[in-house]
Amino acid sequence: MREAIARAEVGDEQAGRDPTVNLLCERVAEMLGKEAAIFLPSGTMCNMIAVPLHCRPGEALVAHRSAHILTLEAGGPAAIAGVMTHAIDGERGMFTVDDISPFVQPSPKRHTVRTTLIEVEQTSNRGGGSIWPLEQIADIAELARASDTAMHMDGARLFNATITLGIAAHSYGQYFDTLWIDLSKGLGCPVGAVFAGSREMIDRAWVWKHRLGGAMRQAGIIAAAGIYAIDHNIARLKDDHANARRLANGLDAIEGVSFRVGEPETNLVFVNVDVPGLDAPELAESLGERGIRVGIEDERGLRMVTHLDVSAEDIEEAIAAVAEIVAAV
């Protein structure tokens, strides 16, 4: 990837003259089954641009209560787009047509809040890396069409879903007006995300890219990493999933450690720590001292992510470390 970065042909990205950025956008648009795509510095900026593309101030979006767009983007929908949000409950970070239909009205009254966007996070991060079934998305898309509501996918981990199911990304893409992929998660790039939609949507997204300061210059050096990742780092996501299962099963066998949101479907492992005299932050700290970094959810919970820098041997080491730390309490 570093070599691809060094070799990248570049130009002025703002002027549409960076050939590497243009190639990356063409490739992602094709993979997602969309007319066009735009390169952005982060996934957060993709979500932030989607909201004003689909909603006017005073309108609403629906998303799962745990979704990144509601919980981890510094209130962007309200601050940047003046948009209200309906936080939906549902199993494993997902919702059904029944869950959202009270908020998605085919003919809103003059005084009600009109929902103009349904947001889906694939995979659901806090749902434990859970995969939205295609049929569930198709049903939601039908409701969206019937009520003139747009569909947007936060596809930060879309390829983790499609690799698991053995389907193409455009199978999901067909149901969404806009969707994006993150280059800097499982794909292992230093920076970047690609947002796709119709030509008209992408033309409008360009206005927001400039407005938010996301228009760049010789961005080909980072786009080259994205092209490399698409060619080399998608198929191998299944290794991360095998490692996540191995990790989860190993940890679950340790007294006092258990799954938080069920068995991992992809590369995210959430565990509860129920060990007298050892809370989750303390366990995380002890692991950190051994060079094993894990995320702290709360006093009782940890979040672990398997990725291309974590090997099967590292997983065995992590399981053994947790067992040792727990036994030593």
Ligand SMILES: *Cc1c(COP(=O)(O)O)cnc(C)c1O
């Ligand atoms: C990481 C992440 C984002 C934001 O992506 P950045 O590139 O870090 O801004 C959005 N949604 C989900 C589900 C994520 O995991």
